[in-house]
Structure formats: structure tokens, C-alpha cells
Amino acid sequence: MKYFAIIKKYLEFTLNSSIINMKKIIVSIIVISTVILFSAVNFDEKDTQVWNGESDLFEVLHAFGEPNPKHKNDFSSEQVRMGKEIVYEGRTKKTNGKLSKRVSKYYECTTCHNQVQEDPDLRFSNPDTRLSFVKKKGIPFLQGTTFKGIVNRESWYNDDYIRKYGEEAIGKAHNSLREAIQLCAIECSQGRPMKDWELDAVTAYYWSIDFKLQDLSLTESDYQKLNAFQKTGNNKEAITWLKSFYLQKSPAHFFDAPPSKWDGYKGFEGDINRGKDIYELSCLHCHQPDGVSHYVLENDILSFKDIKRTMFKNSHFSLYQIIPYGTYAIPGHRPYMPHYPLERMSKQQVEDLRSYIEYRTKNKI
Ligand code: HEC
Numbered sequence: 101m102k103y104f105a106i107i108k109k110y111l112e113f114t115l116n117s118s119i120i121n122m123k124k125i126i127v128s129i130i131v132i133s134t135v136i137l138f139s140a141v142n143f144d145e146k147d148t149q150v151w152n153g154e155s156d157l158f159e160v161l162h163a164f165g166e167p168n169p170k171h172k173n174d175f176s177s178e179q180v181r182m183g184k185e186i187v188y189e190g191r192t193k194k195t196n197g198k199l200s201k202r203v204s205k206y207y208e209c210t211t212c213h214n215q216v217q218e219d220p221d222l223r224f225s226n227p228d229t230r231l232s233f234v235k236k237k238g239i240p241f242l243q244g245t246t247f248k249g250i251v252n253r254e255s256w257y258n259d260d261y262i263r264k265y266g267e268e269a270i271g272k273a274h275n276s277l278r279e280a281i282q283l284c285a286i287e288c289s290q291g292r293p294m295k296d297w298e299l300d301a302v303t304a305y306y307w308s309i310d311f312k313l314q315d316l317s318l319t320e321s322d323y324q325k326l327n328a329f330q331k332t333g334n335n336k337e338a339i340t341w342l343k344s345f346y347l348q349k350s351p352a353h354f355f356d357a358p359p360s361k362w363d364g365y366k367g368f369e370g371d372i373n374r375g376k377d378i379y380e381l382s383c384l385h386c387h388q389p390d391g392v393s394h395y396v397l398e399n400d401i402l403s404f405k406d407i408k409r410t411m412f413k414n415s416h417f418s419l420y421q422i423i424p425y426g427t428y429a430i431p432g433h434r435p436y437m438p439h440y441p442l443e444r445m446s447k448q449q450v451e452d453l454r455s456y457i458e459y460r461t462k463n464k465i
Pocket residue numbers: 186187203207208209210211212213243244245246250253255256257258277280281284285288289302349350352438439
């Protein structure tokens with residue numbers, strides 16, 4: 101409005117003066133058009149932003165009216181550093197220069213969770229497409245979901261994690277990222293409860309790997325649509341539309357061993373090449389020498405024979421049981437193997453792995 105006030109004042113001044121000559125009129129036109137032009141540019145900048153690939157997904161949603169989640173806060177880069185070290189190394193150098201106590205004696209968070217995008221299309225949690233994607237990236241194929249974009253999720257420990265373990269065991273972790281971190285530190289990592297400053301640090305680190313718009317694979321016309329939403333003021337629709345590009349949770353459905361281990365999962369033909377990828381990107385990640393497990397597997401015939409030995413037996417260690425059920429931490433021996441929900445390993449992939457193991461017990465490479 102202040103621009104119109106300037107024009108008004110100027111006109112008043114011009115008209116009030118006794119002589120109106122050509123020169124004055126020309127100057128007036130120039131002044132008025134400059135002011136209008138300037139105000140138009142300025143208004144544009146004030147009212148709308150141009151979002152691009154670098155924009156934080158959450159900032160964009162927030163600009164459309166999405167409320168802050170409980171885990172949103174102003175964190176320092178020092179907190180990000182400490183959180184990252186806790187996740188990668190299990191402990192960190194505190195601000196007083198001292199090393200913190202390890203969260204878990206047995207694992208780092210990276211034993212079970214990737215830190216970068218692991219699904220080619222964020223709208224689907226699909227282990228079949230994930231396998232070739234992680235292989236290309238040179239990252240492992242794991243039971244826990246990636247921390248990339250975890251702050252953009254709206255619930256944690258979903259579906260069968262609640263149904264099988266019960267509301268009580270999952271507790272507040274379903275609706276709180278902070279509680280989910282705590283639950284995993286104690287249960288999945290077989291560690292100690294984390295202190296408040298550690299939970300803050302990990303959350304700070306999580307915000308440093310939140311989704312950017314570029315992670316959603318928006319097209320040029322999607323960006324135009326997004327920027328146009330700001331003009332229409334259709335905020336609710338904008339939020340719903342943006343959220344259709346990624347999952348707001350990691351789905352998790354458990355599965356059972358097949359009724360006959362000999363027959364395996366019916367209807368799936370194993371593929372040895374994919375089986376090799378699963379063996380190397382998943383099993384060896386923990387079972388290679390120096391891995392987190394005492395049960396050492398290598399790329400040799402002895403290892404494959406050992407897996408095959410139990411494969412068809414009614415044993416907790418059969419491939420057909422260890423994948424869907426995992427193992428449990430027993431007192432005196434805390435490291436255990438987390439099971440794979442269907443979204444982390446498909447029945448097709450179990451058959452792929454079986455084929456590869458059978459192949460390797462018979463063939464030297
Ligand atoms: C031994 C394996 C293992 C380790 C070590 C581990 N996690 Fe997990 N974590 C899991 C599994 C399995 C899940 C459930 C599946 C999933 O990610 O949704 C999970 C889930 C989570 C979730 C909820 C994810 C979601 O979207 O539902 C958070 C948060 C989490 N872990 C944080 C941590 C942190 C922080 C650490 C390190 C201190 C850690 N985890 C270490 C296996 C592990």
C-alpha cells in the first residue's frame with residue numbers, strides 16, 4: 101500500500117502547484133510507472149517463494165500450513181555431529197571433550213539401518229526393486245529401514261510390529277520418533293536407554309538427512325504445479341498432493357515359514373544371481389569375519405554347506421525360519437538376528453537365496 105501513498109502524494113504535489121507543463125507531466129509518468137513496476141516486483145517476492153530441488157520438503161509443507169511435528173526443534177551443527185557419530189560409531193565426543201558411553205556393546209545403528217535413500221521410488225516399499233537399487237549404490241540390504249527421510253515419516257513401528265508385539269510393547273514409539281529411537285536403542289540394539297541429549301543429537305542428525313524436494317523425483321510440470329498452489333491458496337490440496345510422492349511410514353508385515361521347507365514358497369522360481377546379491381549385501385554384512393555375529397559366513401563351500409545343512413530341518417536356524425522370525429536375545433548372549441518383514445525380504449527373494457545356496461554347494465566359482 102505504501103507505493104500507492106507515494107503516488108498519491110506526488111500527484112497531489114504536482115496538481116497543487118500552479119504551473120502544469122509538459123515537462124512535469126512526462127516526469128510524473130516516469131515516476132508513476134517506475135513505482136508501479138517496482139512495487140509489482142516487490143510484491144511478487146514477498147508473497148510467493150520459488151521452490152526448487154534444494155528446498156526442504158518439510159519447509160514447503162510447513163509453508164502450506166503443515167504443523168510442526170513433536171520432533172521438530174532448532175538444533176545446532178554440534179548436535180548434528182554428535183548424533184551422526186552415535187549412529188555410525190555408537191558413541192560420540194561430548195561438548196566437554198569426553199567420549200560418551202557406547203549405546204550398545206554389540207552394534208552400531210548402521211549395522212541394521214542405511215543412511216541414504218534405498219527405494220528407487222519413495223511411494224513404494226518394495227524389497228524386489230530395492231535390491232538392485234542398493235546394489236548400484238554399494239550399500240547393504242537390511243532389516244531396519246533407512247534413516248533418510250525418517251523425520252518426514254508420521255508413525256514408526258507400524259502394522260505387524262503393533263499387532264504382534266502389542267500396543268504396550270510398542271507403546272509411545274508408534275507416534276513418537278523420539279520414543280522409537282529409545283525403543284530401538286534398548287530392544288533392537290540390546291543397549292542402554294539413551295540420555296536426553298543423545299536423543300536430541302540423533303534427532304538433530306536425522307533432520308540433516310530429511311527429504312529435499314529433489315528426492316521426490318518431481319517433474320518440471322510438478323514444480324510448476326507446486327508453485328501455482330501458492331497463488332491459488334489451496335493449501336490442503338497442496339499438502340495432500342505433495343504427500344502422494346512418498347510414504348509417510350515404513351509398512352511392515354510379517355510372514356511365516358512355508359508349511360513344507362522342501363517345497364519352499366510355492367509359485368516362486370529362484371534366481372541365483374539375485375540370491376548372490378542377497379547373500380553378499382545382506383547376510384555377509386553381519387556374518388562376514390569381523391561382523392557383528394559369532395556365526396561367520398564366507399564366500400566358500402563350507403559356509404554354503406552349513407546353511408544348507410539346516411535348511412530343510414525343523415530348526416530355528418533354517419533359512420526358512422531365521423528370515424521371517426530372526427533369533428532372540430538370550431541372557432548371557434545378547435546379539436540376536438532381527439527378522440525380515442515382507443517389505444524387507446520377499447518370498448521370491450528367500451527362494452532366490454535358497455537357489456544360490458544350493459547352487460554354491462554343488463558348484464565351485
Ligand atoms: C540389530 C539391528 C538394529 C540396530 C543395531 C538398530 N536398529 Fe533401529 N530398527 C531395527 C529394526 C529391525 C527396526 C524395525 C523396522 C523398521 O526400521 O521400521 C528398527 C526401527 C527403528 C526405528 C523406527 C523406524 C520406523 O520408521 O519405523 C528407529 C527410529 C530406529 N530403529 C532407531 C535406531 C537407532 C537410533 C539405532 C542406534 C542407536 C538403531 N535403531 C539400531 C533394527 C536395528
